[in-house]
Amino acid sequence: MSDYKFTEDQEKxxxxxxxxxxxxxxxxxxxxxxxxxxxxxxxxxxMVVISKKLDISxxxxxxxxxxxxxxxxxxxxxxxxxxxxxxxxxxxxxxxLLEHTAKKLNIKVGETTSDExxxxxxxxCLAACTEAPMMRVNDTYYGNLTEQRIDQIIDSLD
Amino acid sequence: xxxxxxxxxYQSLKKAFAQKPDEIVAAVKASGLRGRGGxxxxxxxxxxFLAKDVFPRYLCCNADESEPxxxxxxxxxxxxxxxxxxxxxxxxxACRIETGYIYMRGEFHDLSFIMNKALDEAxxxxxxxxxxxxxxxxxxxxxxxxxxxxxxxxxxxxxxxxEGGRGEPRMKPPFPAVEGLYSKPTVINNVETLCVVPYIxxxxxxxxxxxxxxxxxxxxxxxxxxxxxxxxxxxxxxGTPTSELIYNLAGGIQNDNKLKAFxxxxxxxxxxxxxxxxxxxxxxxxxxxxxxLGSGALIVIDDSINIVEATLRLLSFYMHExxxxxxxxxxxxxxxxxxxxxxxxxxxxxxxxxxxEDICGNMSFKTFCPLADAxxxxxxxxxxxxxxxxxEYFKNVPAGTIS
Numbered sequence: 001m002s003d004y005k006f007t008e009d010q011e012k013x014x015x016x017x018x019x020x021x022x023x024x025x026x027x028x029x030x031x032x033x034x035x036x037x038x039x040x041x042x043x044x045x046x047m048v049v050i051s052k053k054l055d056i057s058x059x060x061x062x063x064x065x066x067x068x069x070x071x072x073x074x075x076x077x078x079x080x081x082x083x084x085x086x087x088x089x090x091x092x093x094x095x096x097l098l099e100h101t102a103k104k105l106n107i108k109v110g111e112t113t114s115d116e117x118x119x120x121x122x123x124x125c126l127a128a129c130t131e132a133p134m135m136r137v138n139d140t141y142y143g144n145l146t147e148q149r150i151d152q153i154i155d156s157l158d
Numbered sequence: 159x160x161x162x163x164x165x166x167x168y169q170s171l172k173k174a175f176a177q178k179p180d181e182i183v184a185a186v187k188a189s190g191l192r193g194r195g196g197x198x199x200x201x202x203x204x205x206x207f208l209a210k211d212v213f214p215r216y217l218c219c220n221a222d223e224s225e226p227x228x229x230x231x232x233x234x235x236x237x238x239x240x241x242x243x244x245x246x247x248x249x250x251x252a253c254r255i256e257t258g259y260i261y262m263r264g265e266f267h268d269l270s271f272i273m274n275k276a277l278d279e280a281x282x283x284x285x286x287x288x289x290x291x292x293x294x295x296x297x298x299x300x301x302x303x304x305x306x307x308x309x310x311x312x313x314x315x316x317x318x319x320x321e322g323g324r325g326e327p328r329m330k331p332p333f334p335a336v337e338g339l340y341s342k343p344t345v346i347n348n349v350e351t352l353c354v355v356p357y358i359x360x361x362x363x364x365x366x367x368x369x370x371x372x373x374x375x376x377x378x379x380x381x382x383x384x385x386x387x388x389x390x391x392x393x394x395x396x397g398t399p400t401s402e403l404i405y406n407l408a409g410g411i412q413n414d415n416k417l418k419a420f421x422x423x424x425x426x427x428x429x430x431x432x433x434x435x436x437x438x439x440x441x442x443x444x445x446x447x448x449x450x451l452g453s454g455a456l457i458v459i460d461d462s463i464n465i466v467e468a469t470l471r472l473l474s475f476y477m478h479e480x481x482x483x484x485x486x487x488x489x490x491x492x493x494x495x496x497x498x499x500x501x502x503x504x505x506x507x508x509x510x511x512x513x514x515e516d517i518c519g520n521m522s523f524k525t526f527c528p529l530a531d532a533x534x535x536x537x538x539x540x541x542x543x544x545x546x547x548x549x550e551y552f553k554n555v556p557a558g559t560i561s
Contacts, residue, residue: 025322
């Protein structure tokens with residue numbers, strides 16, 4: 001049914017993940033993360049392969065996956081910009097900065113640029129409130145944002 | 159690792175292994191240490207509740223830090239991962255646990271590399287693994303990443319997530335100490351809590367208990383954020399006046415505006431007006447003032463904004479993060495948001511406040527976990543202390559808006 005296959009390196013990594021837990025299902029989130037990091041999305045084919053690996057149903061995989069906000073089923077940009085809009089950032093002017101970022105990228109919040117380079121999302125608190133306003137671009141946190149700093153960060157990414 | 163050892167790191171292990179596990183539990187009890195994640199439950203007591211003679215047992219370190227305003231655990235993980243490992247080893251020895259997990263929020267992916275590296279270093283030195291320092295005690299610790307869900311910071315939801323399920327809270331009892339991870343006795347402690355344990359073992363419970371107030375012992379990391387000049391994580395002795403945190407440590411209010419309100423313990427606790435800024439920062443004094451110490455996240459709000467704006471932002475957070483399992487929370491968070499949003503669009507009327515209070519009353523203590531109560535806190539407290547901010551929006555309602 002599915003051509004989806006893990007690479008040899010991935011298989012090794014998966015063996016290491018499975019060894020951490022006495023119950024296989026615990027490896028579900030780590031495996032979804034592994035797939036998404038490689039493919040940018042978790043495809044239905046990948047879900048089936050994961051379900052077989054863990055002896056659970058594909059429907060269960062999808063149910064769990066849909067609960068968490070970090071998994072995508074649709075393609076996102078090369079750089080995922082998550083802009084914190086929670087209270088500490090709000091008090092420090094994040095709304096204007098988010099508007100500025102959207103304008104600079106020429107997209108609306110929630111959209112991806114036409115060259116598929118940037119996706120811009122609102123995000124809830126990212127636990128860096130003392131550096132508010134802040135955003136996360138892929139895995140990197142950027143704090144104490146200003147319009148100039150945002151421009152610099154975006155321009156420096158290729 | 160080298161620096162950490164030079165500064166006395168991992169010295170507590172020898173001291174601990176020379177004692178019986180129960181003696182460590184007794185010391186933590188005597189120290190008066192209370193959970194630093196939010197609930198403030200006595201840590202030693204929690205450890206002593208583990209079901210007797212049931213093995214294996216598990217330790218879960220809660221590093222899902224996502225309470226708005228809180229960022230102390232991230233700093234601990236980033237700058238002092240070995241302190242956490244040392245605390246987890248001590249806790250595991252005391253509770254006779256052989257497997258520990260550090261549940262980190264998915265956004266901490268980078269930090270998980272730092273943590274894994276520290277764990278490898280500890281393994282190489284023989285602080286983890288089989289027969290640690292010849293004591294006969296075995297322990298393995300693993301990191302586990304979540305994937306974006308505030309609710310997984312609630313301990314029973316964290317367990318479901320770690321088991322590979324949806325992060326929905328469980329019915330309690332049974333409490334995790336009896337039936338936790340994989341239905342086995344489990345200790346769940348916050349990062350900061352575990353980081354305090356090495357000090358207690360090294361310096362003695364009395365020395366820790368000598369700090370703080372009668373019932374709130376020791377020190378606390380407070381994340382000060384919002385309208386302050388020098389936001390940051392500050393370690394204070396329990397009982398320090400809140401004003402000291404805001405005006406001295408954090409440098410006062412931005413642009414020398416006036417303080418309007420502050421939320422002392424993360425977005426889930428009731429806010430207080432400026433008149434109560436001298437309240438001592440400890441569990442009992444904050445409770446007496448009608449709020450909670452929570453996770454130790456002090457959010458400072460000045461008089462440049464209307465409190466309803468801040469309240470709406472928090473409501474949209476809880477609406478987004480409600481897991482949907484319990485009806486009062488799933489529906490209530492949405493209704494509160496809709497009503498406050500309407501008020502802010504100048505489409506409200508005075509009766510809306512009664513409606514908000516009515517909904518809040520139907521959400522409090524009616525759900526599996528405290529997310530609904532957390533959502534209610536900013537609404538009830540903002541109405542109590544800043545009713546006039548709501549009334550501002552009722553003044554300019556265009557005729558015919560309300561049917």
